[in-house]
Amino acid sequence: MKHVKRGWICVVLSVLCLLTACVDNQYDFSNLDPTIKVETELVAPLAYSRLKINDLLTDSLGGMKLVVEDDEMYLLYVDSQYMGNELIDQLKVLPKGSFDFQVSAGEELPDVMITSGEIDLDYTITFPELNTNENERLDSILFDQCDAKILIDVTMPLADDSYIDFVFPEDAIVLDPTVYPNNTVRVPITEQHTEASLNLYKAMLYLNGQNKVTFHVHGFIHSTEPFESGNKIDIVVDLDHLMPYITYMNIGTARDIYEGEKIIDFNYTKDFQQEDSFFPFYDPQIQMSCVNNIGVPVRYYIDYVEAIDTRTGEKVRADFGGPDPDTTSMVVRTPSYDAIKGLSHEELMNFDLSSIICQSDTVFDREYGHTDRLFKINPNKLRYHYRIRSVDNNKDNVHYFFQQSDMALKENTKLPLWFEGAEDPDKNFHITRFDTVAFMSEPADMDVLQLTPETECVLKLSYTNFLPIGVEGTLSYLGYDGQPVMPEANQSFKIVAGKVDADGYVQESTIEENAIRIRYEYGEALRLFQEVESLVFTYKMANDELKTVRLRTSDWLELRANVYLNGALVVNFNE
Numbered sequence: 219m220k221h222v223k224r225g226w227i228c229v230v231l232s233v234l235c236l237l238t239a240c241v242d243n244q245y246d247f248s249n250l251d252p253t254i255k256v257e258t259e260l261v262a263p264l265a266y267s268r269l270k271i272n273d274l275l276t277d278s279l280g281g282m283k284l285v286v287e288d289d290e291m292y293l294l295y296v297d298s299q300y301m302g303n304e305l306i307d308q309l310k311v312l313p314k315g316s317f318d319f320q321v322s323a324g325e326e327l328p329d330v331m332i333t334s335g336e337i338d339l340d341y342t343i344t345f346p347e348l349n350t351n352e353n354e355r356l357d358s359i360l361f362d363q364c365d366a367k368i369l370i371d372v373t374m375p376l377a378d379d380s381y382i383d384f385v386f387p388e389d390a391i392v393l394d395p396t397v398y399p400n401n402t403v404r405v406p407i408t409e410q411h412t413e414a415s416l417n418l419y420k421a422m423l424y425l426n427g428q429n430k431v432t433f434h435v436h437g438f439i440h441s442t443e444p445f446e447s448g449n450k451i452d453i454v455v456d457l458d459h460l461m462p463y464i465t466y467m468n469i470g471t472a473r474d475i476y477e478g479e480k481i482i483d484f485n486y487t488k489d490f491q492q493e494d495s496f497f498p499f500y501d502p503q504i505q506m507s508c509v510n511n512i513g514v515p516v517r518y519y520i521d522y523v524e525a526i527d528t529r530t531g532e533k534v535r536a537d538f539g540g541p542d543p544d545t546t547s548m549v550v551r552t553p554s555y556d557a558i559k560g561l562s563h564e565e566l567m568n569f570d571l572s573s574i575i576c577q578s579d580t581v582f583d584r585e586y587g588h589t590d591r592l593f594k595i596n597p598n599k600l601r602y603h604y605r606i607r608s609v610d611n612n613k614d615n616v617h618y619f620f621q622q623s624d625m626a627l628k629e630n631t632k633l634p635l636w637f638e639g640a641e642d643p644d645k646n647f648h649i650t651r652f653d654t655v656a657f658m659s660e661p662a663d664m665d666v667l668q669l670t671p672e673t674e675c676v677l678k679l680s681y682t683n684f685l686p687i688g689v690e691g692t693l694s695y696l697g698y699d700g701q702p703v704m705p706e707a708n709q710s711f712k713i714v715a716g717k718v719d720a721d722g723y724v725q726e727s728t729i730e731e732n733a734i735r736i737r738y739e740y741g742e743a744l745r746l747f748q749e750v751e752s753l754v755f756t757y758k759m760a761n762d763e764l765k766t767v768r769l770r771t772s773d774w775l776e777l778r779a780n781v782y783l784n785g786a787l788v789v790n791f792n793e
Contacts, residue, residue, distance in 0.1 A: 267653050267755060269775040271635075271685070282633075289770045295631040301476075302512065302624030305606055308476045309514075311356045311465050313345045313423065313431075316456045321435075323374075323449040331444045337382065337437040343455065348429040353470035355427045355613070360566060361418040362463035362621055367456035368405055370412040374441045374449045381406045382437035382453070384416070390431050392422045418460065420563045464558075464566060466618045469514055469608050476606040484525060484600040491596040494650035500638045500766060502589040504582040505630040508550045511575045512625055513557075513618040515610040518548040520582075525597035532595045536588045549609070550625070551576040555616045571622055590638075594645065636722065639764030647687070647767070648760040654696070654752050655779075661698070662747040673785035675743035679734035681713050682776040684727040686767040687759045689713035689775065693736065696752040703749050709736045713775070715763065722768040753779065 271291070272284075282293045319341050321327060328335035348356050370382065384403040386393065393401050397417055405414040423431070439451070469475065491497060508518060523536045553574035558566060584590045592600075610617070637647040669675070683689070691711045697703040711734040716724035738746055755777065761767055 266779075267655055267777045269651070269653060269757065269777075271769050271771060271773045273651060286771055289772050291635050291769065291771055293633040293635075295633075297629045297631070299627045299629075300624055301606070301627055304476055304478070305512065305514075305516075305625055306619060306623070309465075309467070309469060311348065311359075311467050312460065312462060313348060313359070313425075314458050314460065315343075315345065316454060316458060317343045318452060318454040321451040321453070323445040324447060327439060327445060327449075327451075329445075331446075333442070333444050334438070334440045335445070337435060337439065337451075339435050340432055341435050342430050342432040343457075345425075345429045349425060349427050350429065351470065353473065355468045355470075356425050357427065357466040357468070357616065358425060359423045359462045359466070360464040360563060361421045361423070362461045362567075363419045364459060364461040365415040365417055366460065367454075368403075368414040368416060369452075369454040369456065370405060370407050370414070371452040372407065372410050372439075372450075374439075374445065375443055376408050376410075377440040377442055378408050380408060380438060380440050382435065382451075385434040385436055387433065390424055390433065392424075393418075394420045416455075420567065422563070461621065463621050464618060466616055468610070468613055468615055468617050470613075471608055471611045473608045474605050475514075475516065475608055477604070479601065479603045481599055481601045484597045491593070496596070496645060496648055497593065497633075498590075498637050498640060498645060498647055499593045499633050500590060500636040501584040501634060502593060503632040503634070504587070504589055505632060506548060506580050506582065507628040507630075508548060508578040509575060509626045509628060510550055510578070510624075511553055511571050511620070512623045513553045513555060513574070515552050515608065515617070516550050517607050517609045518550055518627070519605040519607060520547070520587075521603045521605065523592065523600065523602040525592040525595060526599040526601060527595050527597050528599055530595075532597075534591045534594050534597075536582075536591045548578060548580040551578045555618060558618065559616075569620075571620055594640075635769040636766070637761060637768075638766045639761045641764070643760075646761055646764065648758060650756065650758045653755045653757065653777075655755070657695075657750050657753050658747065659751075661749070669740065669743055669747075669783075670785060671740045673740070673743070673783060675738040675746070676782045676784075677736040677738070678732040678780050678782060679711060679736070680731045680778045680780075681733060682727050682729045683713050684716050684724055685759065685773050685775050686716055686718045686722060686724040686761075686765075686769065688715040688762045690758045690760065692756040692758075694754045694756070695746075695750045696754055697749050698751045704742065704745055707736075707738065707742050707746075709734075713777075716773075718763075718765055718767060722766040723770065724767075724773060 282295045285292055285294050321337055321339075323329075326337055326339055368384075382405050384405070386401050386403075388401055391401070393403070394417070395401075397419075403414075403416050405412065425431070435453070441449075525534050525536075526532070553576055557574045558569065561569065582589055640646040677693075679693075689712065691713060692708060693711070694702060694708045695704045713733075714728045714730070716728050717726040719725050757775075
């Protein structure tokens with residue numbers, strides 16, 4: 219503003235030069251009035267603001283990323299859920315449990331008063347949860363490095379040569395022959411309590427659709443004292459700590475393997491749908507990718523997603539099911555059994571699971587899933603219900619999964635800056651932003667350069683709007699202490715939206731010169747130049763015409779402010 223003041227003084231001095239060119243050199247200047255009044259009109263540029271579309275976004279994107287592709291922009295939120303354990307745990311295909319049986323003297327062992335005898339019997343272990351549904355079948359399991367515990371308790375003193383053999387038929391269990399020749403596990407017993415381990419590394423358990431395993435128990439018991447009535451041998455086989463490496467099965471058709479409901483924080487809108495902004499996204503796109511190496515053909519269903527504002531109780535639901543769920547869900551691609559068929563146990567133990575990873579992609583959007591409904595309110599919670607359902611209808615097919623198998627559901631939420639109008643002003647697109655521009659670096663010295671009461675002081679605003687939305691603006695003032703001043707002089711103004719085509723893109727800017735005029739009374743003009751350091755422009759942008767609008771990187775709003783002084787100025791040369 220100092221430059222403007224100097225300009226006024228120069229004008230005054232120029233006039234003085236013209237006056238003194240024709241004066242009498244004998245004139246007594248001691249009686250000359252030290253002030254001079256000049257009629258003039260001055261225009262001084264005060265402020266220039268160019269607001270680009272990026273300036274509309276919040277400083278914090280709440281974990282979202284702004285992505286620019288050519289002239290289009292969208293917000294991207296990336297999330298992942300790992301669901302392999304949830305899926306596999308629901309299959310209930312793991313033979314677990316602790317099984318015990320007893321050998322009694324006089325029954326399985328020879329009669330009493332004998333010091334030695336032979337055990338020779340079959341024992342069957344039953345897994346009650348396995349293969350009970352005719353629509354599912356557990357075939358076999360290849361085990362990893364894990365042990366089954368064997369506990370043996372006897373009530374008679376034993377000699378050193380006592381033992382019990384567990385003989386497994388090869389159509390039930392195949393053990394590592396380098397560790398257990400003849401598929402037999404021998405447990406020497408010399409004390410009243412014996413603990414042993416059955417190493418199942420690279421062992422294969424065959425159930426073939428059954429839930430029973432029968433094996434033979436053979437042993438020789440040599441006691442240091444004669445058997446007595448009541449003598450017994452208790453045997454426990456503990457399978458609770460088994461760890462399968464590969465499980466082969468057929469899980470059946472049209473079966474809900476897993477069904478769940480989750481409530482999570484809704485982070486997509488917390489930085490955009492606030493008190494001073496609301497973004498009713500027109501076509502949110504949820505790109506779902508299922509990365510999977512579980513050889514179980516399934517379909518992933520999202521029955522619904524419900525956005526909830528817990529503060530007001532408002533709820534909106536995006537329906538992913540529809541009347542025919544088979545056409546509105548995600549079919550998950552799974553690896554074929556041919557990828558591992560015929561491999562030896564050693565090859566399977568060293569198999570590279572990355573070679574069988576499959577990816578399935580589905581996009582839910584406004585048309586396929588009604589995703590736009592989720593942004594009709596200001597939600598803070600998201601509840602969704604989903605199912606994982608089997609789809610293979612061939613009972614002869616083999617399904618399988620490895621111990622390390624997993625299923626990851628990756629969600630890329632893509633929010634194009636594309637909005638639709640709503641009759642409710644609170645639900646219509648709107649956003650408020652502030653722009654502060656410098657006005658005076660220091661207060662004007664009004665003793666040197668004075669405004670007369672008849673001087674007209676007008677602030678004129680011109681704009682060029684290449685945004686597809688209109689603006690309701692407010693001009694306010696900040697003093698040198700950063701606090702508001704002259705609140706009575708605050709003024710509102712409107713800026714007309716650019717011309718929009720049928721697709722919502724602005725095609726032609728709206729240009730208005732001196733469209734907004736703010737006239738200051740004499741006292742306000744004095745305060746303007748003495749108390750105001752900055753001008754604050756508040757822009758409330760809204761889709762007033764309720765059209766579908768799209769924002770692009772090339773969209774912008776330009777505002778120019780000029781001050782006009784028209785009338786008499788007084789310069790005091792004594793100052």
